[in-house]
């Protein structure tokens with residue numbers, strides 16, 4: 001190790017946990033990465049992905065200069081000016097011929113973790129002015145956002161379990177020991193979950209698979225995939241039936257729809273749902289009694305409850321129960337955060353929530369209703385394929401890999417090849433960006449500043465942590481926000497060399513103006529010019545962030561949080577545990593918690609029909625996450641991808657015997673939409689009748705530049721998914737509970 005080393009402290013941007021990292025730097029190289037023991041939130045915790053961030057930075061396959069696709073499919077490195085000039089010309093041609101609705105955009109998951117992409121991606125999308133906006137949200141949490149919006153008023157009003165104070169946690173369809181927590185920003189989720197038991201509380205997990213989190217729990221129930229809404233309905237039924245429903249004095253004045261919920265749950269007795277869920281009625285009643293009897297308690301659900309057929313109903317029922325047991329908005333229950341960088345969960349004024357901003361228009365081909373301005377990602381392929389007015393002819397992708405992450409990615413891949421223009425802002429030439437005409441490389445995360453605007457809005461404590469870039473931007477590189485503003489310049493007709501500083505100043509002016517009209521914010525009524533003067537000569541994401549901090553709930557006055565204060569606190573600021581926020585947090589039209597939103601109630605008959613259809617023991621497929629994977633995109637790092645084969649199908653021994661499948665042997669898994677072959681792992685961790693395959697694999701596609709991942713390619717489970725069968729209210733992809741057949745694929749003879 002060279003003698004001269006420096007240390008940089010920064011927040012890991014690779015998942016929702018926001019761990020602090022301590023980087024040892026020699027010259028322009030990171031020589032060591034460890035957890036920052038002084039981080040106010042993560043206290044030294046780190047996972048294998050965070051520990052690999054230097055390998056990500058050094059990965060020779062990472063794109064470092066703009067790439068332009070040749071007619072033969074190969075790519076040439078070009079200058080930024082050449083890249084933007086090419087995009088400008090094509091953009092104008094497509095616009096002249098087909099108009100704005102011929103443009104589309106897909107925004108992937110890491111864009112939510114990147115300060116520049118999060119703040120300036122929106123600017124580009126707004127400038128684009130198309131209804132064809134897609135994102136990873138509709139293969140992820142959209143049902144939770146919809147239920148939160150309809151119940152509490154905004155799509156970000158998602159209650160978070162108060163992990164450090166709860167005494168009873170019911171977890172459905174989440175594996176925080178592996179995922180490190182989601183919509184529950186909680187570094188060292190394992191330590192925090194163990195804390196519940198250490199203080200005498202109880203952890204209950206409902207999952208069709210005995211997950212790592214299930215192994216840590218006091219109690220684990222297998223559930224038939226997609227059965228969560230039925231189970232939760234039966235818990236609600238029991239709470240009313242046994243007179244245990246008691247929202248408490250703190251919520252009582254702020255509730256509407258209590259009687260409607262009782263009626264809606266009436267047909268769903270534990271006895272009625274037991275067969276369909278696979279959980280015996282007495283167990284369901286006991287779960288309900290324990291939730292009501294433990295104080296405080298919280299119910300939490302994640303991917304397994306959202307990416308399934310009844311995602312919005314399950315998401316809604318989770319918070320109905322949080323209300324009925326009297327612990328919503330109380331310490332130790334499910335609580336609302338108070339995000340330091342602006343009150344994203346109280347955007348808008350009371351009575352004018354964004355909850356009504358759904359189904360205002362529909363997708364052109366499938367007729368799927370928009371949600372918060374987005375159309376279902378699973379519809380992207382058909383919107384490109386299908387001729388007619390409004391057909392997508394040009395696509396921007398930012399930090400996404402929908403060819404691997406959305407249902408029927410093979411069909412999408414073919415569709416992408418027909419586009420007149422595809423521009424991708426990404427770190428890699430991967431299974432999706434290989435189709436782009438131009439790839440614009442974002443710098444490595446270590447060359448950028450960071451503040452987790454999105455994820456702190458779901459954190460189990462109110463924290464704030466800003467990281468300056470750990471390494472300077474490489475010569476000739478553009479920061480991500482600059483790339484996005486150059487694109488904005490093209491989209492707004494200012495050409496390929498637009499004045500980025502001027503656009504940025506305009507954006508900041510809009511930020512400041514909006515902050516001054518936000519009800520009860522510290523900047524209400526102030527002159528936007530004064531706010532801008534306060535932040536001085538900062539530009540780019542730093543200016544916007546400083547504005548957000550100063551106009552946020554902890555900003556204002558001489559003691560308020562500013563970016564300068566965060567710069568002086570590299571290990572972060574801890575602004576304390578979650579606070580009670582009802583009624584001030586509510587943004588519904590009624591000003592109350594809407595326990596029975598009509599849109600959601602309208603979907604209950606579908607659940608009833610599912611129940612009436614009777615038991616079904618056909619084999620179904622679910623997913624799972626893996627500690628050393630990050631959706632589709634970190635399999636190119638040798639340290640993360642080495643070791644035993646991971647892209648395997650888990651099969652219960654009884655099913656294996658019945659189907660003639662042997663452990664370690666190849667199996668063929670087929671659905672109505674596709675067939676894949678992969679190694680079987682026979683394990684009683686699975687519920688009988690359920691098999692599990694992780695997503696994000698399938699790296700053997702031509703044209704991607706991922707040499708390491710190709711050696712550990714695995715197969716793409718999303719070839720089995722159905723782009724046509726989507727969750728009813730949000731169009732979210734159904735990734736769990738897919739009917740499949742499994743057979744041995746051992747070659748005969």
Ligand SMILES: Nc1nc2c(c(=O)[nH]1)N[C@H]1C(S)=C(S)[C@@H](COP(=O)(O)OP(=O)(O)OC[C@H]3O[C@@H](n4cnc5c(=O)[nH]c(N)nc54)[C@H](O)[C@@H]3O)O[C@H]1N2
Pocket residue numbers: 107108109110111114117136139140141303307398399400401402404405406425426427428430442445480623624630631632633694695696717718735
């Ligand atoms: N079957 C199945 N499918 C699933 C899921 C599942 O559970 N089962 N989960 C779904 C979920 S929850 C999600 S969120 C999606 C994820 O789906 P996507 O968001 O479409 O895909 P990712 O795999 O996250 O790929 C992210 C891309 O962003 C790039 N990238 C990383 N960091 C940056 C950055 O800072 N800037 C830029 N510009 N690019 C960057 C990476 O190189 C990669 O190409 O997958 C979904 N698909």
Ligand SMILES: Nc1nc2c(c(=O)[nH]1)N[C@H]1C(S)=C(S)[C@@H](COP(=O)(O)OP(=O)(O)OC[C@H]3O[C@@H](n4cnc5c(=O)[nH]c(N)nc54)[C@H](O)[C@@H]3O)O[C@H]1N2
Pocket residue numbers: 015016109140172173174175176178179180181182206207208209211223224225226227228302303304305308622623624625626627628629630631632736737
């Ligand atoms: N290591 C790692 N961490 C990650 C990611 C990653 O790819 N790798 N991805 C990140 C992203 S984008 C997200 S959105 C989060 C997701 O975070 P989590 O939701 O915690 O992710 P999973 O580990 O997939 O856990 C989902 C669980 O749901 C179960 N399940 C499947 N179907 C059903 C069902 O019908 N009902 C019930 N009750 N359970 C079901 C699965 O068996 C699985 O254990 O993780 C994030 N963190």
Ligand code: SF4
Pocket residue numbers: 012013014015016017018019045046047048049050051180187
């Ligand atoms: S848990 Fe998430 S935030 Fe923490 S080190 Fe791992 S990838 Fe980074």
Ligand SMILES: [Mo]
Pocket residue numbers: 109136140
């Ligand atoms: Mo996700």
